[in-house]
Amino acid sequence: MKENPADQVKMPDDVIYHFFNELGIMEQLVTTQLERILPDGLTKAQFGVLNHMVRLGRRESPAELASAFQVSRPSMTNTVQKLEAKGLVEIVPHETDGRSKIVLITNAGVAMREKALKALMPQFAQIGKALGQEIFEKAVPLLQAVRVYLDENR
Amino acid sequence: MKENPADQVKMPDDVIYHFFNELGIMEQLVTTQLERILPDGLTKAQFGVLNHMVRLGRRESPAELASAFQVSRPSMTNTVQKLEAKGLVEIVPHETDGRSKIVLITNAGVAMREKALKALMPQFAQIGKALGQEIFEKAVPLLQAVRVYLDENR
């Protein structure tokens, strides 16, 4: 009876590794396809920030944004600077805390977010039609549970 | 009755967007934490290739590896060159196809993969213990279904 080469050293918790592997491969696909659809060279990171700000409609600091997206502060500095260079956000000093800044979305930023949404909509609709919404409704809570755990135990 | 700011422009297929969003945030967390655990500055991409080659025990070309991980060929060229520089793989010409190359894992590569696995094992066990394997067993087929769709429709 031939053994699989993998048996030499067993994979620990194979399902979990498989899960993370599947995650990484899908994220690769999603990011690439998303950025191909987004208008005006908008990246996933940039769209994420614009969308976040419109949806939550709040004044947030770069540090708060970094935390929301689970990226480092230098990464978020970079992202909001790119958005500022495109005129999609404004970055102003915090009124009372001299260390902090506040990121504000501009009218152009809101318009760009709407343009991006319009570009994305058909693709999302197609995926929803092909796979059904149920699969996503089932998956989201599972993903959230894992994310929350990783978030709390790092 | 106050409306949520998001209502100005509705998110198309909110569950699907939420799914992709959750995916991106978790992938960020996973990659960062994984690379903090991996030994000798091994990256997720590098470990992925080593692990893939041991598990499948096959001679594969850079193009096949790129396809397996859903990255571009230039990205895989970069990764295997980094592995070659560390002495973890060998890259030899294909016997019959003058365009192709074959990536072979070295003894050092196998040893490094085992060292990495040993480093990863406790973390995976802890996650499994905290969340249970079931959540991953439920999630993997869902992720696969979405991945296969994206893969086939790009």
Added chain:
DNA sequence: ACTATATAGTTAGAAGGCTAATTAAAAAGA
């Protein structure tokens, strides 16, 4: 009040990813 610690943001440097373009070899077609 003064010192020490923590927090916000940035800069520098490295890694991985992408697309576009280049080179070389194989396969297909006229």
Added chain:
DNA sequence: TCTTTTTAATTAGCCTTCTAACTATATAGT
């Protein structure tokens, strides 16, 4: 057979992300 198209790999240039280190401000502790 000769030309055209496809495929494999690489190079160049850009973007995002990371960690480490630095500056400046705020908070805590003595």
